[in-house]
Amino acid sequence: MMRRRTTLLTGCTALVLALTATACGDSDPVTAGGGDQSLSGQTVTVAGVWSGTEQKNFQKVLDAFTEETGAKTQFVSTGDNVSTVVGSKIEGGNAPDVVMVPQVGVLQQFAKEGWLTPLSGKAEQAVDANFAPVWKDYGSVDGTFYGLYFKAAHKSTVWYSPDALAQAGVEPPTSYDEMLEAGHTVSDSGLAAFSVAGQDGWTLTDWFENIYLSQAGPEKYDALAAHELKWTDASVVKALGTLGELFKDEQLIAGGQKQALNTDFPGSVEKVFGPEPEAGMVYEGDFVAGVAKDQFGKEIGKDADFFPFPPVDGGTAPVVSGGDAAVVLKDGKNAKAGMALLEFLATPEAAAVWAEAGGFLSPNKALDLTAYGDDVTRATAKSLVDAGDSVRFDMSDQAPAAFGGTKGVGEWKILQDFLRDPSDPEATAAALEKAAAKAYKG
Numbered sequence: 001m002m003r004r005r006t007t008l009l010t011g012c013t014a015l016v017l018a019l020t021a022t023a024c025g026d027s028d029p030v031t032a033g034g035g036d037q038s039l040s041g042q043t044v045t046v047a048g049v050w051s052g053t054e055q056k057n058f059q060k061v062l063d064a065f066t067e068e069t070g071a072k073t074q075f076v077s078t079g080d081n082v083s084t085v086v087g088s089k090i091e092g093g094n095a096p097d098v099v100m101v102p103q104v105g106v107l108q109q110f111a112k113e114g115w116l117t118p119l120s121g122k123a124e125q126a127v128d129a130n131f132a133p134v135w136k137d138y139g140s141v142d143g144t145f146y147g148l149y150f151k152a153a154h155k156s157t158v159w160y161s162p163d164a165l166a167q168a169g170v171e172p173p174t175s176y177d178e179m180l181e182a183g184h185t186v187s188d189s190g191l192a193a194f195s196v197a198g199q200d201g202w203t204l205t206d207w208f209e210n211i212y213l214s215q216a217g218p219e220k221y222d223a224l225a226a227h228e229l230k231w232t233d234a235s236v237v238k239a240l241g242t243l244g245e246l247f248k249d250e251q252l253i254a255g256g257q258k259q260a261l262n263t264d265f266p267g268s269v270e271k272v273f274g275p276e277p278e279a280g281m282v283y284e285g286d287f288v289a290g291v292a293k294d295q296f297g298k299e300i301g302k303d304a305d306f307f308p309f310p311p312v313d314g315g316t317a318p319v320v321s322g323g324d325a326a327v328v329l330k331d332g333k334n335a336k337a338g339m340a341l342l343e344f345l346a347t348p349e350a351a352a353v354w355a356e357a358g359g360f361l362s363p364n365k366a367l368d369l370t371a372y373g374d375d376v377t378r379a380t381a382k383s384l385v386d387a388g389d390s391v392r393f394d395m396s397d398q399a400p401a402a403f404g405g406t407k408g409v410g411e412w413k414i415l416q417d418f419l420r421d422p423s424d425p426e427a428t429a430a431a432l433e434k435a436a437a438k439a440y441k442g
Helices: 052-069 082-091 104-112 121-130 133-138 162-168 176-188 201-216 218-225 234-247 256-261 265-273 288-294 335-345 348-357 375-386 410-420 425-441
Strands: 043-048 072-077 098-101 148-154 157-160 192-195 279-283 305-308 320-329
Touching (some): 043 052, 043 082, 043 335, 052 348, 082 098, 098 104, 098 335, 133 320, 148 335, 157 162, 157 265, 162 176, 201 218, 201 234, 201 279, 234 425, 256 410, 288 375
Parallel strands (some): 192 279
Antiparallel strands (some): 157 305
């Protein structure tokens, strides 16, 4: 799943890029261009949620690793339930060597189960040199570094049809209130304002998280993510109320609440960029661009563009991220070669392979922005890197999967119920707290 997965071009400041990766430490470095074939004859098994275009593009990265080291690779798609699939493979004695983990909560679970091998000194030094510290923090459990964030998502982007906004005579907004006002103007011109993917509960968590981070601030965001702050806190009720103002306005949502609840993520993009547009804007991460380009032939920057998720109630514009962390399993049959793959993934050369293919952002500061295929993606990537430690990881991805990452239960289901009836934020907050307390206790 394109899980959970920005500033405008005019808002970008200069970024000094380190163009070389640090590669030194406790074993021979794996460096693009070296081609030492030192792992010839070995096979690395990699498990991850990706399928379709994402899997094909990641395979290009794996092929580059093969070219460098001689090691063959085998990718196994787990589907959404990566925790369950990997756990069953470990129990069956068929553990993969490397797993691309899409949730902080799952990475923490794997570590606490004792399934993970700490990353090598070489991988850690590369991350220390070329990643903001926040990415190492999210990849660490109890002070031990387990997870390398190879692929990131910028989840504070609102995508729009330039034609739709031009027809309505509105400019990209700079505040949340302005965004709703612009939405009404777009609606008056003949299109709904927003396409909402309510069938996929994770998109609703992303809406909430951007509002909450901007409105309540990073300290409360961190506390709520760790469940040190209860979901019944007044700040949560306030954010739900702000989100409810959008959800209950039938003029703003394409097809109203009922149709939104029957719209999945790809369908929400189609309603804006497909052959028969129904809305002018769709909120989700940078990966919207990949769907608009690959499935609907839109030229990014011309037919599809974005503005940053705007600040709420005078707060700071949020930068919420997601990402996939590579981890090495202790029970893998070829953990040494798996660690070599992670050392390769820590290099800008590895990131450049997928950046060129598209549908990808890297938190690696050493990746030259020219590796990305268009100016809009470069701006999105630059915004993510420039945010440094102010980036906050997707809150639901930090939670236990039973609360923040399972279809039909927990936060996903409760926010779908809230979309259906947003009239009682207090009751929704109470339901969220009840589900969170149970999941975090478990």
